[in-house]
Amino acid sequence: MTPERSMRITGTTRCYPILGHPIAQVRTVPAINAYFAAQEIDAVMVPMEIPPGGIEALLALMRSWSNCGGASVTVPHKQAAFRACDRLTDRARLVGAVNIIRREPDGSLVGDMTDGLAFVEAMGRNGIAVSGRTLLVAGAAGGAGSAIAQALCGAGAARLCLVDPSRERLGLLAGRLAADFPGCRIDEGWPDDARVDVAVNASPVGMRRDDPLPIDLDRLSPGAAVCDVITKPVMTPLLVEAARRGHPIQDGNEMADVQLPFQMRHLGLWADEALAPEGDPT
Amino acid sequence: MTPERSMRITGTTRCYPILGHPIAQVRTVPAINAYFAAQEIDAVMVPMEIPPGGIEALLALMRSWSNCGGASVTVPHKQAAFRACDRLTDRARLVGAVNIIRREPDGSLVGDMTDGLAFVEAMGRNGIAVSGRTLLVAGAAGGAGSAIAQALCGAGAARLCLVDPSRERLGLLAGRLAADFPGCRIDEGWPDDARVDVAVNASPVGMRRDDPLPIDLDRLSPGAAVCDVITKPVMTPLLVEAARRGHPIQDGNEMADVQLPFQMRHLGLWADEALAPEGDPT
Numbered sequence: 001m002t003p004e005r006s007m008r009i010t011g012t013t014r015c016y017p018i019l020g021h022p023i024a025q026v027r028t029v030p031a032i033n034a035y036f037a038a039q040e041i042d043a044v045m046v047p048m049e050i051p052p053g054g055i056e057a058l059l060a061l062m063r064s065w066s067n068c069g070g071a072s073v074t075v076p077h078k079q080a081a082f083r084a085c086d087r088l089t090d091r092a093r094l095v096g097a098v099n100i101i102r103r104e105p106d107g108s109l110v111g112d113m114t115d116g117l118a119f120v121e122a123m124g125r126n127g128i129a130v131s132g133r134t135l136l137v138a139g140a141a142g143g144a145g146s147a148i149a150q151a152l153c154g155a156g157a158a159r160l161c162l163v164d165p166s167r168e169r170l171g172l173l174a175g176r177l178a179a180d181f182p183g184c185r186i187d188e189g190w191p192d193d194a195r196v197d198v199a200v201n202a203s204p205v206g207m208r209r210d211d212p213l214p215i216d217l218d219r220l221s222p223g224a225a226v227c228d229v230i231t232k233p234v235m236t237p238l239l240v241e242a243a244r245r246g247h248p249i250q251d252g253n254e255m256a257d258v259q260l261p262f263q264m265r266h267l268g269l270w271a272d273e274a275l276a277p278e279g280d281p282t
Numbered sequence: 283m284t285p286e287r288s289m290r291i292t293g294t295t296r297c298y299p300i301l302g303h304p305i306a307q308v309r310t311v312p313a314i315n316a317y318f319a320a321q322e323i324d325a326v327m328v329p330m331e332i333p334p335g336g337i338e339a340l341l342a343l344m345r346s347w348s349n350c351g352g353a354s355v356t357v358p359h360k361q362a363a364f365r366a367c368d369r370l371t372d373r374a375r376l377v378g379a380v381n382i383i384r385r386e387p388d389g390s391l392v393g394d395m396t397d398g399l400a401f402v403e404a405m406g407r408n409g410i411a412v413s414g415r416t417l418l419v420a421g422a423a424g425g426a427g428s429a430i431a432q433a434l435c436g437a438g439a440a441r442l443c444l445v446d447p448s449r450e451r452l453g454l455l456a457g458r459l460a461a462d463f464p465g466c467r468i469d470e471g472w473p474d475d476a477r478v479d480v481a482v483n484a485s486p487v488g489m490r491r492d493d494p495l496p497i498d499l500d501r502l503s504p505g506a507a508v509c510d511v512i513t514k515p516v517m518t519p520l521l522v523e524a525a526r527r528g529h530p531i532q533d534g535n536e537m538a539d540v541q542l543p544f545q546m547r548h549l550g551l552w553a554d555e556a557l558a559p560e561g562d563p564t
Contacts, residue, residue: 009312011307011329012306021348025293027293029292030290044328046328047349050343060339061339064333064335064336065336067306
């Protein structure tokens with residue numbers, strides 16, 4: 001067993017705050033600091049609990065905070081962070097939200113949204129196939145749902161069914177995805193002529209004990225995978241019932257736990273060449 | 283040898299930024315984080331390099347930054363931090379500057395100025411007596427100089443001679459010290475009728491290679507101590523010449539290195555009962 005390298009913060013250390021409200025529940029901070037230490041990157045991630053009323057001021061201040069290298073962004077600041085960025089990846093622009101910001105040396109802020117990539121990565125680790133299949137996303141018009149819908153299209157879904165109480169936002173998303181991914185059939189609502197192979201809950205339904213199930217398990221294929229993005233509770237009533245019926249499941253922590261490489265890549269701090277830096281966003 | 287406890291930052295960790303511009307040169311960050319780890323305090327100090335134009339915004343933001351427990355403040359922000367505080371210790375109010383801020387749970391900011399206390403503590407460690415002696419402070423009207431002058435009075439100086447190019451600020455300081463410390467004789471300028479037992483340079487004279495000496499070594503008692511607050515260079519021309527003449531000396535790092543207990547006490551994080559919390563400032 002090799003000893004873990006320990007963190008050492010000095011005056012030269014670059015800061016990467018993680019911005020949220022509340023913040024105590026975030027899981028990624030120790031893993032990211034362990035990554036910095038292992039890679040001998042003189043950087044630290046620290047939790048910053050900033051209320052919605054203060055986030056614009058903080059994001060403006062980041063431009064002049066010269067030893068800040070960027071920020072991780074979580075609920076409820078992903079949309080405010082999107083508006084504060086000078087440049088955005090296409091992924092972030094489609095979703096209208098960012099979960100990671102790189103601060104350039106000139107102080108400008110470049111946003112990305114890696115939730116969808118991480119979700120599909122977690123599916124791959126769980127052996128849940130996307131390519132050629134019919135998938136459904138409930139809560140598709142929200143931040144996480146839009147990111148996941150887009151990533152599923154990018155991963156080769158044959159047919160994607162989008163469900164959301166906001167019909168207007170759902171229509172806008174469906175139109176954008178259809179334009180960007182002509183090889184994928186985009187539906188609004190449940191399919192009448194097919195069973196669903198993979199169902200994803202990206203809505204908040206399931207956080208409260210008396211919530212109804214956000215997905216009708218009777219309309220899934222036998223052996224269909226059921227995924228949830230909720231982390232409190234990790235085992236939502238949806239996942240409990242799906243598991244009881246024998247469906248493979250994926251919980252919200254699994255998406256959170258594979259974010260690190262995607263966020264580090266956007267920050268320019270990813271060491272593994274298998275995930276090389278992408279072209280500059282615009 | 284017991285292993286050092288290592289730092290672990292999670293979502294529950296409280297942040298204590300150290301605010302300065304530049305910030306890379308600060309020496310206290312590793313010592314304070316080691317103190318937090320040793321005391322099992324779930325807190326971290328991180329460097330924040332904020333330019334003068336951004337400091338007001340950051341201090342305002344600290345009120346809503348709910349997992350921030352306070353801030354250490356260094357050059358050039360000590361006066362701006364003073365103006366931002368809701369409450370101040372008498373020490374800070376006399377000096378017009380703060381070097382440590384405690385953030386209360388309601389978001390209010392309470393400032394203190396511990397430079398003088400740390401300076402006198404370092405003198406004690408060096409065996410430089412204050413009580414009953416004649417001392418001189420050059421650059422007395424500045425932030426560090428005022429703090430040191432006040433602390434020397436508090437430590438029982440018999441006579442304190444204040445030197446500063448700003449006659450107006452010097453007069454104000456002398457009047458306040460005379461009112462607060464009736465047992466100490468306060469002079470403006472060098473004494474005509476006595477030799478100086480301890481001479482302190484609290485001015486920036488000595489930071490540049492071609493600066494003149496800020497203190498006339500010929501007017502000191504034999505064996506008088508010579509102290510400097512400058513840290514760049516640590517061995518100023520004044521200290522070099524004083525040491526050459528056989529005077530005991532104290533350099534700027536010695537003051538910086540004993541700040542920790544005083545700053546932790548103000549933050550309510552000092553474990554040693556020998557430095558019990560003081561009464562609330564007003």
